[in-house]
Amino acid sequence: MTEGHTYREAGVDIDLEARAVRALIDSLTYQRTGAFSMLGKVGHFAGLIDFGPYALALAVDGVGTKMLVADTLRDWSTVGIDCIAMNVNDLYVMNLEPVAFVDYIATDALLPEKMAQIGEGLNEGARLANMNIVGGETATLKGLVNGLDLAGTCLGVQEKEKIVTGEGIVPGDLIVGVPSSGIHSNGLTLARKVVEDCGSYETRLSNGKTLGEELLTPTRIYAEVLRVAAACEIHGMCHITGGGLLNFKRLSEYGFSITDPLEVPEIFSWLQENGKISDMEMYRTFNMGMGYAFVAPEKSVAALQAIVPDARVVGEVTEEPGVRLKGTEIR
Numbered sequence: 329m330t331e332g333h334t335y336r337e338a339g340v341d342i343d344l345e346a347r348a349v350r351a352l353i354d355s356l357t358y359q360r361t362g363a364f365s366m367l368g369k370v371g372h373f374a375g376l377i378d379f380g381p382y383a384l385a386l387a388v389d390g391v392g393t394k395m396l397v398a399d400t401l402r403d404w405s406t407v408g409i410d411c412i413a414m415n416v417n418d419l420y421v422m423n424l425e426p427v428a429f430v431d432y433i434a435t436d437a438l439l440p441e442k443m444a445q446i447g448e449g450l451n452e453g454a455r456l457a458n459m460n461i462v463g464g465e466t467a468t469l470k471g472l473v474n475g476l477d478l479a480g481t482c483l484g485v486q487e488k489e490k491i492v493t494g495e496g497i498v499p500g501d502l503i504v505g506v507p508s509s510g511i512h513s514n515g516l517t518l519a520r521k522v523v524e525d526c527g528s529y530e531t532r533l534s535n536g537k538t539l540g541e542e543l544l545t546p547t548r549i550y551a552e553v554l555r556v557a558a559a560c561e562i563h564g565m566c567h568i569t570g571g572g573l574l575n576f577k578r579l580s581e582y583g584f585s586i587t588d589p590l591e592v593p594e595i596f597s598w599l600q601e602n603g604k605i606s607d608m609e610m611y612r613t614f615n616m617g618m619g620y621a622f623v624a625p626e627k628s629v630a631a632l633q634a635i636v637p638d639a640r641v642v643g644e645v646t647e648e649p650g651v652r653l654k655g656t657e658i659r
Contacts, residue, residue: 332603332604332605332606332609333518333521333522333525333603333604333605334518334605334609335515335517335518335609335612335613338517338518338520338521339517339521340517340518340570342570342571342574342612342613363378364377364378364379365377365378366378367383367488368493373387373418373419373421373422373567373578374386374387374418374419374421374422374424374484375387376422376491379485381487381488382485382486382487382488383424383485383486383487383488383491384483384484384485385419385422385424385483385484385485385486386481386482386483386484387415387416387418387419387481387482387484388415388479388480388481388482389411389414389415389418389479389480390411390414390477390478390479390480391407391410391411391414391477391478391479391513392513392514392516392517393516393517393520394407394410394513394516394543394544395407395475395476395477395478396475396516396520397516397520397529397540397543397544398544399475399476400529400540401529401540401544403445403544404442404445404446404449405445405448405449406449406544406545406546407446407449407478407544407546408431408445408446408447408448408449408450408451408452408453408478409449409450409452409453409456409546409547409549410449410453410512410513410546410547411431411449411450411453411478411479411480412429412449412450412453412454412456412457412459412480412482412549413453413457413512413513413546413547413548413549414512414513414547414569415429415480415481415482416453416457416459416482416484416549416551417547417549417550417567417569417619417620418482418567418569419482419484420550420551420553420554420565420567420620421492421553421564421565421566421567421620422486422491422492422493422565423486423490423491423492423553423554423557423562423565424484424485424486424491425484425485425486425554426457426458426459426482426483426484427459427460427483427484427485428459428460428461428462428482428483429450429454429459429460429461429462429480429481429482429483430461430462430463430464430465430480430481431450431461431464431465431478431479431480432464432465432466432467432478432479432480432481433446433464433465433466433467433476433477433478434467434469434472434473434476434477434479435466435467435468435469435473435475435476435477436468436469436470436471436472436473436474436475436476437468437470438466438468442476443466446478449546450480453546453549456549456551457549457551458551459482464480490557492557492562492563492564492565493564494563494564494565494578494579494580494623495580496563496564497563497564497579497580497582497623497645498563498582498645499582499644499645499646499647500625500644500645501563501564501623501624501625501644501645502623502624502625502626502629502641502643502644502645503584503585503586503621503622503623503641503642503643503644503645504621504622504623504624504629504632504633504639504640504641504642505589505590505618505620505621505639505640505641505642506550506618506619506620506621506622506636506638506639507548507590507591507617507618507619507638508547508548508568508593508615508617508618508619508620509545509546509547509548509619510542510543510545510593510595511542511543511545511595511596511614511615512547512548512569512615512619513547513569514569514570514571514613514614514615515570515572515613515614516543518599518603518605518613519543519599519614520543521603522599522602522603522605523539523543523599525603526602526603527539527598527602529543533594533595533598534594535594539595539598542594542595543595547619548619548620550567550619550620552635552636553565553620555635556622556631556632556635556636559631559632559635560624560627560628560631560632561624561625561627561628562622562623562624562628562632563623563624563625564579564580564622564623565579565620565621565622565623566578566579566620566621566623567619567620568615568618568619568620568621569615570613571612571613572610572611572612572613572614572615572616572658573586573611573612573616573651573653573658574612574651574658576621576651577650577651579623580623580645581649582645582646582647582649583645583646583647583648583649583650583651583652584623584643584645584646584650584651584652585643585644585645585646585652585655586642586643586651586652586653586654587642587643587644587654587655588640588641588642588643589616589617589618589642589643589653589654590616590617590618590640590642591617592616592617593617596610596614596616596617599614607653607656608656608658608659611653611658612658612659618642621642622639623645629641
């Protein structure tokens with residue numbers, strides 16, 4: 329192929345999505361009066377509700393077009409883990425403990441085998457996050473939905489003074505990256521396009537796994553984050569999801585300089601090489617091997633790594649705004 333693949337050409341325009349979300353948020357002006365008011369602003373990884381000495385938190389997310397890979401391979405056993413992970417990881421970044429979850433399944437037709445496998449994954453994700461699944465909803469929407477969409481909403485809780493918002497971030501803080509388990513549940517629209525154009529789901533990588541197996545590897549659940557936040561000083565945390573490194577901008581107006589990134593797993597290298605995708609496009613679309621990051625003072629790093637042994641310093645916070653990878657700004 330003479331021209332490289334891009335996320336936008338595959339069907340997802342990150343910049344347009346940001347403008348559309350901003351248009352939506354700007355319309356959300358009403359706030360409840362009386363008890364249980366909203367804490368903070370809309371736009372962080374989770375929304376907070378005042379609950380006396382505690383804050384309740386809500387996060388919502390789904391599996392996205394990873395479901396299409398599962399459908400192609402007829403393997404739905406891990407997508408439930410992804411659904412749980414994408415929600416609880418968004419709570420962990422504020423040191424919130426997930427306690428309850430409800431799922432939402434919209435489909436054009438019900439298939440018991442598929443539902444059973446989805447349930448297995450949801451159950452395993454709940455176990456990994458130590459969380460109850462307290463209910464859910466299944467809707468058959470033939471004519472509106474083509475296939476099956478799996479999403480969910482998660483309830484978290486934390487004492488107010490223990491919540492981590494990123495407000496404590498200062499220049500000189502270190503960025504400590506934690507590896508991902510692979511592609512997680514973001515950028516699958518682009519990944520699928522490259523696989524289908526340049527290979528197949530049966531194409532085998534040098535690590536012995538097929539592309540299909542790599543794409544269905546479930547999202548890592550970073551449950552150890554709660555122990556880290558209890559053991560040492562943490563100024564901010566980031567879940568690297570859609571938008572890649574640009575997620576750091578949600579934490580602070582200061583800059584984030586990634587000078588020593590984590591090793592890039594083979595799945596990303598294959599996608600980049602075969603799809604002729606630029607470094608900029610890769611790092612603004614995928615997690616590139618770093619699924620989570622802590623922002624902390626240097627004195628916290630040793631205690632952090634004692635709890636999360638595969639965590640490693642990848643950069644630092646700077647006065648200059650923006651996110652940079654080895655000196656190049658990610659836009």
